[in-house]
Amino acid sequence: MAPLVETSSLTKHYGSIKAVDGLNLKMNPGEVYGFLGPNGSGKSTTILMLLGMTEPTSGTVSVAGHDPTRDPTAVKRQVGYLPEAVGFYPDLTGRRNLLYTAELNGISKPEAEHKVEEVLHMVQLAEAGHRPAGQYSRGMRQRLGLADVLLKEPRLVILDDPTLGLDPAGIQWLLGLIEEMAKQKGIAVFLSSHQLHEVQRICDRVGIMSRGKMVLEGTVSELTAAQESGGYEVYLEVEKSSKPLIKALSEIKSVKNVEANKTKITISGTEDLRHQVSTIVFEQKAGMLELRTSNRSLEEIYLRYFQEPADGED
Amino acid sequence: MAAIFWKEMADHLGRRRFLLTFLLILFGFLWGMFILFREVQGSGVSTGEFLFLSLFTNSSGVLPPVLFYLGFFGPLVGIALGFDAINSERTQGTLAKLLSQPIHRDAVFNGKFFAGLTTLGIVLTAIVLSIVGMGMFVMGYAPQGEEIIRIFGFSIVTVVYLAFWLAMAMTCSIFFRNAVTSALVSLGLWLMATFLIALLIAPALAELAVPEVSDITQQVSRESWQLWISRISPSQLFNEAAQILLNPDARFTGVLSAERASQLMRVQATPISAGQSLQLVWPHIVVVFSMVAALIGVSYTKFLREEIRS
Numbered sequence: 060m061a062p063l064v065e066t067s068s069l070t071k072h073y074g075s076i077k078a079v080d081g082l083n084l085k086m087n088p089g090e091v092y093g094f095l096g097p098n099g100s101g102k103s104t105t106i107l108m109l110l111g112m113t114e115p116t117s118g119t120v121s122v123a124g125h126d127p128t129r130d131p132t133a134v135k136r137q138v139g140y141l142p143e144a145v146g147f148y149p150d151l152t153g154r155r156n157l158l159y160t161a162e163l164n165g166i167s168k169p170e171a172e173h174k175v176e177e178v179l180h181m182v183q184l185a186e187a188g189h190r191p192a193g194q195y196s197r198g199m200r201q202r203l204g205l206a207d208v209l210l211k212e213p214r215l216v217i218l219d220d221p222t223l224g225l226d227p228a229g230i231q232w233l234l235g236l237i238e239e240m241a242k243q244k245g246i247a248v249f250l251s252s253h254q255l256h257e258v259q260r261i262c263d264r265v266g267i268m269s270r271g272k273m274v275l276e277g278t279v280s281e282l283t284a285a286q287e288s289g290g291y292e293v294y295l296e297v298e299k300s301s302k303p304l305i306k307a308l309s310e311i312k313s314v315k316n317v318e319a320n321k322t323k324i325t326i327s328g329t330e331d332l333r334h335q336v337s338t339i340v341f342e343q344k345a346g347m348l349e350l351r352t353s354n355r356s357l358e359e360i361y362l363r364y365f366q367e368p369a370d371g372e373d
Numbered sequence: 374m375a376a377i378f379w380k381e382m383a384d385h386l387g388r389r390r391f392l393l394t395f396l397l398i399l400f401g402f403l404w405g406m407f408i409l410f411r412e413v414q415g416s417g418v419s420t421g422e423f424l425f426l427s428l429f430t431n432s433s434g435v436l437p438p439v440l441f442y443l444g445f446f447g448p449l450v451g452i453a454l455g456f457d458a459i460n461s462e463r464t465q466g467t468l469a470k471l472l473s474q475p476i477h478r479d480a481v482f483n484g485k486f487f488a489g490l491t492t493l494g495i496v497l498t499a500i501v502l503s504i505v506g507m508g509m510f511v512m513g514y515a516p517q518g519e520e521i522i523r524i525f526g527f528s529i530v531t532v533v534y535l536a537f538w539l540a541m542a543m544t545c546s547i548f549f550r551n552a553v554t555s556a557l558v559s560l561g562l563w564l565m566a567t568f569l570i571a572l573l574i575a576p577a578l579a580e581l582a583v584p585e586v587s588d589i590t591q592q593v594s595r596e597s598w599q600l601w602i603s604r605i606s607p608s609q610l611f612n613e614a615a616q617i618l619l620n621p622d623a624r625f626t627g628v629l630s631a632e633r634a635s636q637l638m639r640v641q642a643t644p645i646s647a648g649q650s651l652q653l654v655w656p657h658i659v660v661v662f663s664m665v666a667a668l669i670g671v672s673y674t675k676f677l678r679e680e681i682r683s
Contacts, residue, residue, distance in 0.1 A: 103682065107680065107681075107682070110473055112469075112472060112473070112680065112681055113680040132475045132476070132477065133475075135473055135474060135475040135476075136475040138473075139473075140469075140470070140473035141470075142466065142469035142470055142473070144466050145466055145469075145470055146465040146466020146467045146470070147465070147466075147467060148465065148467060149465065150384075159376065159380055160470075160474065162376040162380075163376050163377070163471070163474040163475070163476055164474060164475060165475070204470075207470065211474075211475075
């Protein structure tokens with residue numbers, strides 16, 4: 060199956076700043092792809108290049124078999140785009156706004172009216188559809204945006220930070236909707252976000268951008284495994300720590316290091332050691348208070364890539 | 374483009390802007406009526422066969438001619454329809470969405486431009502027809518062939534002139550992201566074209582070019598300098614063209630030299646044909662038209678290459 064989106068060494072410079080630097084991206088039809096990274100890591104610029112709304116400095120892009128730089132209209136016919144902070148004509152009703160989009164996509168009037176009702180139902184705005192879009196809340200606007208994108212029956216939808224500014228319930232609802240639409244209609248979703256933990260649930264694969272480069276790519280479990288290959292940590296707290304206990308712990312086969320800070324002990328090894336550790340603590344009658352793996356993989360990804368570049372770094 | 378055109382037409386003619394366009398038509402009509410009744414009361418009938426034309430060019434003594442109303446307020450309507458064409462889409466967040474639809478980017482500009490132009494055309498036609506119609510009703514006869522051609526020609530010239538201001542305002546709406554800045558710049562340019570060039574800049578530069586005026590040749594020379602400089606303003610071109618088209622007795626544009634004057638003295642003072650008038654103002658129309666084309670060209674190069682971030 061030919062990839063739906065493919066870029067090779069895609070680069071975009073703004074003056075001396077490299078917004079996107081040699082990006083290689085591949086996305087399959089029907090896939091939900093999480094495009095993650097902190098603000099300013101080149102996500103939006105990449106999206107603009109995918110849509111032919113800005114020209115790459117070098118490298119190639121192919122979306123649905125077309126080059127967006129040369130033939131943007133062909134790409135836009137098959138790709139729905141929900142911009143960051145989408146807006147609507149405030150004087151027109153939500154329904155009228157959607158009809159305009161349908162018209163721009165060359166959908167005939169009776170068909171458009173039918174479709175608008177359908178997508179409004181899908182995003183649960185059928186009731187609010189007759190109200191001017193200017194009165195909509197942020198969440199409603201985002202839902203209307205999703206409806207707007209679905210109108211043209213796209214093969215791919217590109218959502219630029221759709222959860223931005225929504226409350227947690229709204230985020231869950233929106234993500235559920237996106238997931239449903241991807242599953243039911245087989246639409247591929249390219250989801251840009253700076254909130255990894257929010258969107259990882261619905262993504263088949265994620266790619267993490269940092270300073271214009273793709274630093275990690277794969278399924279969420281692959282990513283966490285990659286982070287863990289360096290080690291696995293067990294955090295233990297006992298009532299009374301003793302030398303024999305520490306010694307026994309460090310004698311477990313796959314343990315590399317044991318660090319004890321009074322009753323708080325951190326054991327690092329190459330696999331999950333909880334079972335062995337609990338047995339030893341029981342044998343030594345040390346009185347277990349707490350035992351857990353520190354699932355730090357995701358947090359590490361965060362710390363490593365999701366912090367905005369500090370001043371003076373580099 | 375059709376979809377954008379009709380949406381913009383609905384915007385212009387519906388809701389808020391409808392009041393603006395409606396009031397403009399109403400005022401234009403009332404203005405014309407005032408002139409008409411003053412004329413019927415007074416000795417205006419002496420204008421002879423071109424009564425309908427004089428409805429546009431005669432002033433009542435207090436009220437300037439309808440021609441002035443159109444030339445003065447028309448550009449303001451053009452600016453009102455265009456100054457926020459692109460930047461309002463940007464601030465509403467609809468521009469990125471609009472441009473991600475399968476349409477060409479120039480269709481957005483064209484659709485908006487032609488919708489504005491059509492609106493201006495409708496307003497102008499309504500004013501002109503209502504004045505002519507009321508004239509027919511009051512005076513009891515219809516305008517003749519020559520008059521119809523002249524009024525039609527004048528309407529075309531006015532539309533081209535208003536198109537200039539629409540294009541100017543839309544260009545500003547591309548270059549200035551803030552609608553208020555765009556409106557102020559458009560109005561500033563309008564002020565400059567309508568008053569400053571003709572009243573200040575052209576006379577000053579002409580004085581610089583011909584510092585001393587001691588005989589008639591120098592006087593003529595200075596005046597023609599002044600005329601040619603003020604012709605960089607489309608308002609000047611419009612005024613000249615409109616005067617010639619609506620006044621069959623006018624047979625030249627520009628400054629009258631002594632030599633030309635003696636030539637003209639020998640000709641009998643009969644009105645010239647509409648075709649001849651049109652020939653006289655043809656350069657004016659072409660220049661204003663190319664100004665419009667140049668503005669659209671500038672807008673295209675800026676807007677089509679611009680990166681749109683939401």
